[in-house]
Amino acid sequence: MERTKENSPSILLFPWLGIGHVNPFLALAKKLSKMNFHIYFLSTPIILKSIKKTLDKNSSSNNFPIQLVEFHLPYLHKLPPHHHTTNGLPPHLNSTLIQAFQMASSKFPSIIETLKPNLIIYDGFQPWASTIASSCNIHAIMFFVSSTSNLAYLYHQFLHGIPSLTSFPFSSLYLHDYEIKKLGMQPIEPRDDKAFGYIILKSFEQSHDIVLLNTFRETEGKYIDYVSTIGNKELIPIGPLILEEAIGEEEHFVTIQSWLDKKEKCSCVYVSFGSERFFSKQEIEEIASGLELSKVNFIWTIKFTIGVNTTIEEMVPQGFLESTNGKGMVIEGWVPQTQILNHSSIGGFVTHCGWNSILESMSFGVPIIAMPMNHDQPFNSRLVEELGIGVEILRGENGEIKREDVAKGIGKVVGEMTRKEVNLKARELSEKIKMKGEKVIDEGVKKLLKLLC
C-alpha cells in the first residue's frame, strides 16, 4: 500500500519520562516516520526540548515530520518543570515525578480526542493510557523497552508469588543475596498497584493483542517464548532499536575522537553508568582506583544530579587526574555514547547494564564489563554472561564495589586471558544484528498495519 500524506495512518507514541524510555521510543518514531506514518510524540516540554535538537538537524530528510506534542504535568511545588524528566532528577523526587505523571492522566482523553490517532503505542508505566484509549475506540499497544528476560521474571513472580526464584525455569537469571537484600528487588505482592512490577504487568495485560519488545530472538528467544505463553499475547521483538544520536549528548566528540584515534585498537574501556545513577564519593574512589590498577586506557563519564555543586576534581581521589593523565579521560555530563562505542580503540564497556546500553554494546560488538545496580540490571548482567559477551565485576558481601575486583573485571576483557573468546562472541552477535538490518522492523510494522484496519 502506497501511503500519502492524506491517507497516512497516524500513531501516537507515549513513553515514560525516563531517558532510557524516551530514547527507544524516539528511535521507533524515526523508523515509523520513515515508513510514512504520521507520528505524534507525546512528552513533557523539557523532554521535547532535548529531542527537538536532534530532530531539527534532519527535519528535511523525513517527508513525515515527527510532531511533538506537549504533555503537561500538574504544578507541584517540589517538582518544577525542569524536573519533569528523570534526567538529573534528585532520587528523592523520583516518586513525586511518578505521582505527577499519574495525576496528568486526566489530560490524556482530551489529547487523543484532539489528535485522533489511529493507534497508540504506550510504555509500561501507564496502563491507563490503554484504558482511556479503548474507551475512545482506539487500539493501544505496549512497547516494552527493557529486557524480556526481566519481563519473564516479573511475570513468573507475579504468577507464582514469593519467593519465586527457586521455581523460575531459567536458572541463569539468578540474583545475588546482596541484590535481593540491598537493591530494592522487592518481590511483587500480587495486585499491589503501587509496585512497579505490577504496573508493568498491568500495562502488558492491557495491550491490545500484541506487545512490541526492544529485543531480538538471537539473544532472548527463549524468554520471548516463555512470556508469550504465560502472558497469552503475541510478542513482536523489533530490536535492537538504538538511537544513534541519543538525546542530551553534546558534541564533544571531536576531542574524544582525536584522543581515541591515538590509542591502540581495543586498548580502552568506556565507563558510564547511565543517567539515573549517582555514586557516593567512596564508590567513585573505588572505581577510580580500579581503573588505575587495571592499567588500561579509559574514558569515564560521571554525572551529578542537577543542583549538586561538586566537581570531578572533588570527587575522584587526590592525584588521580594527574597520575592518569594521558591514559584516561574523565568527562562530566553527557558524551556521544554510540560514537564512542563505535570507535575501534574501545575494547570494553564498563556499564550499569541499563538495557539501552546493553543493546548499543551488542550492536557495536563491544564486550561488556558489567556492574549492575538495580531494576532490571542484575538480570541484564546475567544475560550478558549467559551469552558470553562480557563478564560481571564481583562485589563484596553487601554489594560494595571494590577496586581490586573492578581491575580484575576489566582485565578479563581487555587483558589477555578471556579477551579473545569474549571479543569473538561480541563481534559475532554484532554481525548478526547487522545482517538482520531493517527486516524485523518491517515485519513488525506489517502486524501493526493489521491492527489499523
Ligand SMILES: *[C@@H]1O[C@H](CO)[C@@H](O)[C@H](O)[C@H]1NC(C)=O
Ligand atoms: C541525518 O540524516 C543523514 C542523511 O540522511 C543521516 O546520515 C544521519 O544519520 C541522520 N541523523 C540523525 C540524527 O538522524
Ligand SMILES: *[C@@H]1O[C@H](CO)[C@@H](O)[C@H](O)[C@H]1NC(C)=O
Ligand atoms: C525511584 O523510586 C522507586 C520507588 O520509590 C525506586 O524503586 C527506584 O529505585 C527509584 N529510582 C531511582 C533512580 O532512584
Ligand SMILES: *[C@@H]1O[C@H](CO)[C@@H](O)[C@H](O)[C@H]1NC(C)=O
Ligand atoms: C559552588 O561552589 C563554588 C566553590 O565552592 C562557589 O563559589 C559557588 O558559589 C557555589 N555555587 C552554588 C550555586 O552553590
Ligand SMILES: *[C@@H]1O[C@H](CO)[C@@H](O)[C@H](O)[C@H]1NC(C)=O
Ligand atoms: C561506525 O563506524 C563506521 C566506520 O568506522 C561508520 O561507517 C559507521 O557509520 C559508524 N556508525 C555509527 C552509527 O556511527
